[in-house]
Each structure stands twice: as C-alpha cells, then as structure tokens.
Amino acid sequence: MQIAQDTVVLVRYTLRNDAGDILDSSADGEPLAYVHGSGSLVPGFERALDGRKAGDKLSFEVPPTDGYGLHEAELVQEVPRSAFEGIANLDVGMQFHAQSNQGPHTVTVTKIDGDRITVDGNHPLAGQTLHFEVEVADVRAATGEELAHGHVHGPGGHHH
Ligand code: ZN
Numbered sequence: 001m002q003i004a005q006d007t008v009v010l011v012r013y014t015l016r017n018d019a020g021d022i023l024d025s026s027a028d029g030e031p032l033a034y035v036h037g038s039g040s041l042v043p044g045f046e047r048a049l050d051g052r053k054a055g056d057k058l059s060f061e062v063p064p065t066d067g068y069g070l071h072e073a074e075l076v077q078e079v080p081r082s083a084f085e086g087i088a089n090l091d092v093g094m095q096f097h098a099q100s101n102q103g104p105h106t107v108t109v110t111k112i113d114g115d116r117i118t119v120d121g122n123h124p125l126a127g128q129t130l131h132f133e134v135e136v137a138d139v140r141a142a143t144g145e146e147l148a149h150g151h152v153h154g155p156g157g158h159h160h
Pocket of ligand 1: 151153158160
C-alpha cells in the first residue's frame with residue numbers, strides 16, 4: 001500500500017540540523033505512527049513521504065518554510081523578571097505557555113540579563129533546515145475512528 005491521504009504511516013526516523021546534531025528520533029523500539037495528511041507533521045515531511053511504501057528508506061531536507069516556519073524577530077520579547085513571579089530557578093531553555101492574540105503558544109527563555117528576561121515565541125526549530133532520514137515501517141488505511149480523532153490508535157499511537 002502506498003502512502004496517501006488518510007493512511008496510517010509508521011516510520012523510524014532521525015532528524016538532524018545543519019551541523020549534523022541529532023534533534024529528534026523515533027524511539028528504539030516503537031516507530032512513530034501518524035495519520036498522513038492530517039497536518040500532525042510538518043508539510044515538507046508529509047510531501048516527501050507521499051507515494052512511498054513499507055520498506056522504503058529515504059533522506060531529504062525540509063526548508064524552514066515547509067518545516068517549522070521562519071524565525072520571526074517580533075516574537076522575541078524582553079520582559080521583566082516580575083512576569084515570572086513564583087517560578088524558582090528561572091533558567092535559559094525553560095518553556096512556558098503564554099496567551100497571545102493568536103491564541104495559546106509556547107515561549108522559550110533564551111537569555112537572562114539581571115531583571116531582564118528574553119523570551120522567544122518561535123518554535124524551537126523555526127528557521128532551521130531539517131535533515132530527515134526515514135524508514136517506512138508500515139502503511140495501512142486509517143480507521144474511521146482514527147480519522148475522527150485525528151490520531152493513530154494502537155502500536156505507535158494513542159492507547160485509550
Ligand atoms: Zn483517539
């Protein structure tokens with residue numbers, strides 16, 4: 001079966017940045033399962049897997065515009081430390097949920113300079129070219145329930 005809209009795809013993958021550092025990979029045992037075409041993975045990933053089948057191995061690059069977006073300078077803000085009242089051990093790399101006009105999003109603390117805290121609302125991988133190595137482990141049709149939920153049930157997916 002070929003990968004197409006509304007198929008369940010199981011993949012083993014490794015994601016690296018331009019420098020070759022591993023950013024993410026599927027767990028040793030279980031591959032990642034997703035519903036193809038549901039938008040749960042970045043567009044460039046789904047496009048590269050279109051039409052592939054179980055056993056295929058491929059390497060490809062996803063530019064930021066087909067990945068996690070360009071890095072937008074206006075999403076980087078400096079806020080006073082008092083905005084983090086009650087948070088012990090505030091440190092670079094900590095992530096918080098914040099409200100904005102575009103709804104809830106995650107911000108990451110990127111710099112601490114005394115009482116001035118810099119937070120970045122971009123996705124941590126925004127602006128990065130993503131280098132994927134992927135092995136397709138399995139392809140099957142999604143069930144009606146999986147399509148309704150927008151996620152995979154069973155191995156590699158949700159258990160509920
Ligand atoms: Zn479900």
